Amino acid sequence: MWKALKARLYQGYRTGNFPVKAPPALPERFAGRAEVDQEKCAEYKEVLAEVCPVKAISFSDGKISLDMGKCIFCRKCAEKCEGIRFGKEYRLAAMKREDLIVNNSYYTPPLPQDKSLAKLCGRSLKIRQVSAGGCAACELDFNVLNTLAWDMGRFGIQVVASPRHADCILVTGPVTKNMLLALKKTYEAAPRPVWVIACGACAVSGGLYEKSSQCEEKLEDILKVDLYIPGCPPHPSTILEGIMRLMGKGAGPENK
Amino acid sequence: MTMTYSQDFLFMENGTSVPLQNIPEMEFSLFRDKILSMMDICRTEAFFALPDGEKGRYDLFIILADAAKKGFLLAKSKVKDSFLSLTSSHASFNRFEREIMEKYPDLKAEAHPNAKPLRFPGKEQETGVMDYFTMQGDAVHEVAVGPVHAGVIEPGHFRFQCMGEKVYSLEISLGYQHRDxxxxxxxxxxxxxxxxxxxxxxxxxxxxxxxxxxxxxxxxxxxxxxxxxxxxxxxxxxxxxxxxxxxxxxxxxxxxxxxxxxxxxxxxxxxxxxxxxxxxxxxxxxxxxxxxxxxxxxxxxxxxxxxxxxxxxxxxxxxxxxxxxxxxxxxxxxxxxxxxxxxxxxxxxxxxxxxxxxxxxxxxxxxxxxxxxxxxxxxxxxxxxxxxxxxxxxxxxxxxxxxxxxxxxxxxxxxxxxxxxxxxxxxxxxxxxxxxxxxxxxxxxxxxxxxxxxxxxxxxxxxxxxxxxxxxxxxxxxxxxxxxxxxxxxxxxxxxxxxxxx
CATH class of the missing domain: 1.10.645.10 (Cytochrome-c3 Hydrogenase, chain B)
Incomplete structure (x- = not known):
């Protein structure tokens, strides 16, 4: 026992200041939400459409837009064109799919219009995670929120073993044909009301696997999604901030 | 000392490439014998088929890892419709042959002792539904786990054959994550x-x-x-x-x-x-x-x-x-x-x-x-x-x-x-x-x-x-x-x- 106590003292208090006291400590080379400068992008149209590996860049009315829901943050576009910049904005999650489309450089994280989850589960949200073809990166970075560095339990967010205990289903992966039935059954097994979170580019839009012959239906065509968390994989702070925003706790601290 | 045939294979170092035509081609029964004769000193690194263009015809490629030589041994063989499974002689081919059969339904590894689905591509068969090994008897019970597990973890299906607390056999069925x-x-x-x-x-x-x-x-x-x-x-x-x-x-x-x-x-x-x-x-x-x-x-x-x-x-x-x-x-x-x-x-x-x-x-x-x-x-x-x-x-x-x-x-x-x-x-x-x-x-x-x-x-x-x-x-x-x-x-x-x- 003394050894364990001594070790505990040595290791110290390790829960980070995010999100209570400070924005997350992000690496120098972090790629957050994109900012688009239409003027500077104008002459790069062809190049940009060509360079994106997931076809997240599109054009309409002479304007270029970048779909953060598809983006895998490889930054090949920013390498080619200085009109696109990936900043330090980690608060990427949105309740509506269209809020993930970027065509300018202004941004405030959207707050939930539907307050039902905040009302019922704002202080205690039980999540059942389902991996439906995910590569394990989204799963791992969601799982770290359980470690003492992030400690999402202090906000009442907890992972539960059974869908019967879940308020919310968090899905990762592009929904493979082979997981479709298990995903539907898990959803059906959860008591109503139940909310759905799409975590990572694959779950949000199909991501890299949008064209796969083994991933035919997109998550949003199968279940109504209440929160989209972009990223490949999303940074843990992006996931936590998104879930807390959905719970009615307001937007996370801004990263200046 | 048993005779080995390493000189009949093409030797290749890690991180290199070779023209396809340099890889020695062998008649299948020879190919099979030579591979099996190497299994005492080599590990199966990869075994796969490449379609030849004509229906049912394939090139089988073997890559053996030869640690003593610090490199890999390669060979290939042309087969049509079927070939005699290597799994019954060496278990390390089990998944490779199941993969080949599943990927190319017109190529069969004959006499494969465990020819069950590996990844369930397509929809012919419900994922995870297959002929599991089972035990019979009054005290025997079966435990089935997954595909959705209790923690934050990827999906897979596990079947345990137990008597009391003791596990006699575990069979694992995967494929839920198959994205092609x-x-x-x-x-x-x-x-x-x-x-x-x-x-x-x-x-x-x-x-x-x-x-x-x-x-x-x-x-x-x-x-x-x-x-x-x-x-x-x-x-x-x-x-x-x-x-x-x-x-x-x-x-x-x-x-x-x-x-x-x-x-x-x-x-x-x-x-x-x-x-x-x-x-x-x-x-x-x-x-x-x-x-x-x-x-x-x-x-x-x-x-x-x-x-x-x-x-x-x-x-x-x-x-x-x-x-x-x-x-x-x-x-x-x-x-x-x-x-x-x-x-x-x-x-x-x-x-x-x-x-x-x-x-x-x-x-x-x-x-x-x-x-x-x-x-x-x-x-x-x-x-x-x-x-x-x-x-x-x-x-x-x-x-x-x-x-x-x-x-x-x-x-x-x-x-x-x-x-x-x-x-x-x-x-x-x-x-x-x-x-x-x-x-x-x-x-x-x-x-x-x-x-x-x-x-x-x-x-x-x-x-x-x-x-x-x-x-x-x-x-x-x-x-x-x-x-x-x-x-x-x-x-x-x-x-x-x-x-x-x-």
Whole structure:
């Protein structure tokens, strides 16, 4: 026992200041939400459409837009064109799919219009995670929120073993044909009301696997999604901030 | 001494390519005999089919790993409609042949003793529904687990045949994560190719991108900068460290030893954050590219990382010492989930799981890529402990690997001058060529093989994840074991579902 106590003292208090006291400590080379400068992008149209590996860049009315829901943050576009910049904005999650489309450089994280989850589960949200073809990166970075560095339990967010205990289903992966039935059954097994979170580019839009012959239906065509968390994989702070925003706790601290 | 035929195979070094026509072609019965005669000294690295254009006709390719020769032995054989299975003579072909039959329904491995679905592609058969091995009797009961498990973990289905607490047999059915990855890589190189390869198994992205880059470098005749190559190895060791720490922490958690579980959960994150310092992504996405590394690392950055590694590693050793000195933990780990040396060899286990059974194999030592200095392997001559294939051996091995990886980290961070960034360019690939790269990922040998056609497009891209070999090892570890020991057995291997399912 003394050894364990001594070790505990040595290791110290390790829960980070995010999100209570400070924005997350992000690496120098972090790629957050994109900012688009239409003027500077104008002459790069062809190049940009060509360079994106997931076809997240599109054009309409002479304007270029970048779909953060598809983006895998490889930054090949920013390498080619200085009109696109990936900043330090980690608060990427949105309740509506269209809020993930970027065509300018202004941004405030959207707050939930539907307050039902905040009302019922704002202080205690039980999540059942389902991996439906995910590569394990989204799963791992969601799982770290359980470690003492992030400690999402202090906000009442907890992972539960059974869908019967879940308020919310968090899905990762592009929904493979082979997981479709298990995903539907898990959803059906959860008591109503139940909310759905799409975590990572694959779950949000199909991501890299949008064209796969083994991933035919997109998550949003199968279940109504209440929160989209972009990223490949999303940074843990992006996931936590998104879930807390959905719970009615307001937007996370801004990263200046 | 038995006669071997190694001179009849083409010898190939790691990270190189050869024209397809140089690979010796043999008549199938000879091909089969010669492969089987090599199994005492070689491991099955890859076995796959390539369609010939005509219905039912295929080229079978074998790649054997010959550690003594520090390279690989290759041969091929033309078959039509069917061939006599090798699995009945050597179990390591089991999954490879099931994969071939599933991918090409018009090619059959005859007399395969266990011809069950592997990944359930298409919809002919409901995923996970197959003819499981069962036991009969009054006291026998069956436990079915998955695909959706209790924790945050990928899907798979496990069937235990038990009598009381004792497990007699475990059969594992996977395929839930099947995304058709290998087919999506055909006809490249396309823009998404490297990204797809990186997501084959999200916890081994760096190993995968090193393999992919080496294959492309060899097919385009370019070379990575020497310092950049060292930096790739640095990233690879960071990946190994993060995963080993995570699993050791999870093992502690599974035996309810919470201090080490919580310390390791936090410390693992510190190493992921160091990877993110390199490229912005905690899993090393978009860092390793053909030609080198995408983001430069200079002396200044190395000097910043060095004290971090020193500090965090001290905390790590203390956290682990606590667990390895706790009799309650050792009691649960020792002699639990044993895989014998014979079984490990017969199944062709690889990497950390194989070493824990006493097999001296490590791609960093066995298949060095010319001029690349990588981290040393744990047993340079002898193992620092007596490995006997149990959970404790796998845990201890990871501990010693952490030590070795840190030695490399310190050496690299002290010596690095400047590793310049490199832009990814698309260059024409050599035509009708086979390229091969094997990297010791944290789980074991990750093998990538690419074959180009007459137009220089990718005709086949084969990924053999270490889990592809090792899942069978987990099933064997559970034999005659108590079912309550499953979590720690599983954690001690921590195999990839998506890497297997592709």
């Amino acid at each position: 990855l290998e087919n999506m890589l055909v006809n490249g190189p396309a823009g998404a190719m490297r990204h797809l390869v990186e997501t084959a198994a999200g916890d081994s992205s760096i190993a995968a991108s090193i393999n992919y880059s080496r294959i492309m470098e060899s097919l385009c005749d370019i070379k990575a900068d020497e310092e950049a190559e060292k930096t790739r190895q640095f990233a690879l060791e960071l990946e190994r460290i993060a995963n080993h720490i995570g699993d050791l922490g999870a093992l502690a958690g599974d035996v309810a030893f919470l201090p080490t579980a919580s310390f390791c959960g936090r410390i693992r994150g510190e190493y992921l954050n160091m990877t993110a310092e390199l490229c912005g992504n905690r899993f090393g996405r978009n860092f390793v590219v053909p030609g080198g590394i995408r983001y430069g690392v200079d002396k200044e950055m190395a000097q910043k990382l060095l004290p971090k590694v020193k500090k965090v590693s001290r905390e790590l050793w203390k956290a682990l010492a606590l667990m390895f000195n706790a009799p309650t933990c050792l009691d649960r780990f020792e002699n639990t989930g044993r895989v014998s040396l014979e079984t490990a060899k017969a199944l062709g286990l690889t990497g950390m799981a194989a070493r824990a059974c006493g097999i001296k194999c490590d791609a960093r030592k066995d298949f060095p890529v010319k001029e690349v200095v990588s981290a040393q392997c744990v047993y340079e001559e002898e193992f620092p402990f007596q490995p006997n294939g149990d959970v404790l051996s796998r845990a201890l091995l990871r501990f010693y690997e952490l030590k070795k990886s840190h030695e490399y980290l310190f050496r690299y961070l002290q010596e690095l001058q400047n590793a310049p960034p490199c832009r990814e360019e698309s260059l024409p690939l050599k035509k009708e060529t086979l390229a091969l790269s094997v990297t010791e990922s944290w789980r074991g040998e990750l093998c990538h093989v690419a074959i180009t056609d007459e137009a220089g497009r990718i005709q086949l891209y084969k990924i053999v994840d270490p889990s592809f070999h090792n899942w069978e090892g987990l099933a064997m570890a559970l034999r005659d074991e108590e079912i309550s020991h499953f979590p720690i057995c599983n954690k001690s291997f921590n195999l990839s579902y998506c890497g297997h399912d592709l």
